Amino acid sequence: MTDGQERVRLRAREGEAVEWTRRAAQRAGTLKDMMDDAPTEDGVYPVPMIAAAELAVLREMCEADSMPARLEQCSISELFRLVEGAGFLDAPGALNHAQRALASRLNGKCADELRELLGATDDFDSAENRVAALAEPAFSPGGAAFSSHEDAKEVALGMVDVGTLAELKGVSQSWLALARRVLCSRLSRCEGLPAPTQLAEITDLNIKVLVDAGRLWEAAAAGRMLPSLARLRWEGFEVSVAAVRAVDLDERDEDEDEDEDERPCLLGGPAKTALLSCIEGEGEPPLELLLAAVACAGSGEIRGIPVQMMRDDSVSELNLQERNISVEGGMLLAYLVPVMGALTRVDIRRNSISGDGAAQLSAAVLGNLKIEMFNEIPIKEMRADSFTELDLNGKDFGVEGVMVVAGLIPVMGALTEHGDYTSEGINAIADALRVNGGLTSIDLSRSQLCGIWTDDDGDQYGTYTAEGITAIADALRVNGGLTKISLAKNKLGEEGTKAICEALEQNKTLKELDISGGTYGNINIGCTAGAKHVAKMLGVNSALTSVEFRGNKLGDKGWGAIFAAICGNKDSKIMSMDASSENIGPVGVKLIAEALRTSVTGGLTSINMSNNYLTHSGTDMTGIKELAAALGVNCSLTKIE
Incomplete structure (x- = not known):
């Protein structure tokens, strides 16, 4: 038997002897010291703090290089006792295994689940x-x-994430006290010193831990609540809070014109130079640290954003319209908005906030339950689900506004929504549609769903992308509550039209669909190319009762295919069809007549074909005659114009 395999005996709390290998025992500092000092008379080393069953598990934990599967079967209380035992034995490997097992059970749970x-x-x-x-x-x-027992619990939570520790505060008063100690130690403890026990004792703050946990706002809260705060820390970087307070972060280049449409980024030029002079460390500090420093200690106004006033929570209304705030500015606002308990109304429209700036800002707005109006979006009423219809037409509420609306859709029962959206906003709306079963109506017309649009003169702008409309289509595959949607005047093109139609082939809830085009060449579904996808969908869909296609230049063949699909679907529920003013000629009316003559659906009762060229000003009567003959055998139509 090798030295590592040699057995040593440990006497547990109950007096029972438990055998360990010498190799495992040497991985526990307490046991190693016992064995190095002198052998016992009876060859058994006393471990009176630990029960025999726990010693057996700790033996396996000391032997294993990775977390033993056995720990997955332990209860939470057993894991806490194993942490305490590993601490007594001074066994870092075993302690790591126990902490990791405990964290895997707790992380990600809310206060009620943890309780x-x-x-x-x-x-x-x-x-x-x-x-x-x-x-x-x-x-x-x-x-x-x-007590030492509480100290052991504190050690046990060493791998539990910040978000879960924050939720532990809502479990009970004793867990509140414990979570506070763990968090404050992790965030504010200085090397060689005890953890602070009151706010005035906190001089250092590990801002990276807070940012990684998504708690951006705590940088601003720290600037307001910690009178002795001297340093913000981030792996390899240290920010002097006093220095940040003293510098001018709104300083501009001498040749910069404040009235110009284009301003430098939030932290650029002299402002960034001034801020970097407050930071020690090698290399370029991360943007998140720069923003945290500004939110925590920036003075006055910075690039149109009243940082100090927002941090001090001294206003109830905030109007930041048309200040050329960009992505970085949106991110900075996300650090500040959550700490404003008096804020009820915010308007940040007509800026250039997108990407991470829009995402973080919208999350901050949604997290501040005091805000009642954001970018003219009545979010207080939307949270209360007091709308059946919501008209946001012409509000121009930006990407961040669309994301706020998307965040509120899941809690609203019925909503008609109207506005101009970017691809980021559309994807957010689509994500919300996937989980909202109460939303019954949404208007996404004239929303640039595919990135292009046409002005009143017929000039086209933008670059086509099917990303937004494909996201909407995917949402329609799983949404079970929507009964009405308008995608009109969006220049969907053939690709976008195909995506929507394929989603609707099996949809059983949508009743009304508007994919109409408009004037000045604002064709929506890609002319006859898109019409074939629409026809294919109408040939199998059994839920739609109303469809609007006008303004798409479908042509004779396109309209013929539409009518043939509806009339050939015995389960079709479409009751009326408006084909007025669509330049349908004799060829088209012959195709429509044939569809009506052979119709197997009883749903279609009314059609409008006025203001077309059915006879080419009386020069070709064949089509209209065939239509008259078809009406003679079709028993469902009750009205035709």
């Missing part, structure tokens, strides 16, 4: 106190630990 998992009791005095505990900054101190 049930931990077997805790909600002992908050009121729901308001519980909500306040969940809403407080992660850096809020929790006081000193009361």
Whole structure:
């Protein structure tokens, strides 16, 4: 037997002897010291703090290089005891395994789920106190630990993520105190010093941990709440808070004209140089750290954004229209908006916020429940689901506004929505449609769904992309509540039309579809090329009752195919068809007549073919005669114009 395989015996709390290999025992500092000092008289080393069953598991944990599968079968309380045992034995490998197993059970759960998992009791005095505990900054101190058992629990949470630790605060008052200690230590403890026990003791803040956890707003909260804060830390970088307060971050180049349409980015030129002078470290600091520094300690106004006023929460209405705020500005606003408890109305329209700036800002707005109006979007009423129709036409509320609307759609029961959207906004709307079963009506007409549009003179702008319309189509495959949608005047093209029609071939809930075009060449579905996809869909769809196609230059063959599809579908529910003013000639009316003559559907009762060229001014009567003959055998039509 090798030295590593030699057996040593440990006496557990109950007096029972548990055998370990010497190799495993040497991985536990406490046992190694015992064995190095001197052998015991009976050859058994006392471990009075640990039960025999736990010693057996700890033995396996010390032997294993990766987390033993056995830990997956342990209860939460057993994992906490194993952490305590690993700490007593000074066994870092075993401790790592136990922390990792515990984190895998807890991470990602909300306060209610954690309370049930931990077997805790909600002992908050009121729901308001519980909500306040969940809403407080992660850096809020929790006081000193009361016992070695509590210290062991603190160690046990070493791998639990920041978001889950914040949720632990809402479990019970004892877990609130523990989570505070763990978080404050992780975020604010200086090397060689105890963790702060009150806000005034916090001098350092690890801002990277907060940003990684999605808690951007805590940078601004720290600037307001921590009077002794001196440094923001980020792997390899250190920001002097006092220096940031002192520099002018709104400084501009001498030749820069404030009235020009194009301004430099938020942190560019002299402003960035000034900010970098406040930061120690090698290389280029990450943008998130720069923004956190500004949100935490920036003075006055920066590129049109009143940073200090927002951080101080001194306004209830914020109008930042037309200030040339771009992506970085949107990101900075996302750091500031959540700490504004008095803010009820925000208007940031007519800026250039997109990408990460729009995504982060919209999330910040949705997270601030005090805001009632954002970019003229009545979000208070939308949260309360007090609308059946919502007209946002002409509001020009930007990408960030569309994302806010998309975030609210899942909580609304019925909504007609109208506005101009970018591809980012459309994808957000599509994501919301996938999960909203109560939304019954949405108007996406004239929304540049495919990235191109036509002005009043017929000039076309933009670059075609089917990304947005394909996202909408995918959403229609799974949405079970929508009964009406308008995609009119969007220049869908053949690709976009095909995507929508394929989604609707099996859709059983949508009743009304508008894919009409418009004047000045604003063709929507790609003329006859798109018409074939529409016809294919109408030939199998059994839910639609109303479809609008006009303004698409479908031509004789296109309209003939549409009528043939409807009339050839015995399950069709379409009751009327408007083909007026569509330049349908004798060839087209013959195709329509044949479809009506052989119709197997009883749903179509009314058609409008006025203002067409059915006879070419009386020079060709063959088509109209065939239409008259078809009407003689069609028993369903009751009205024709």
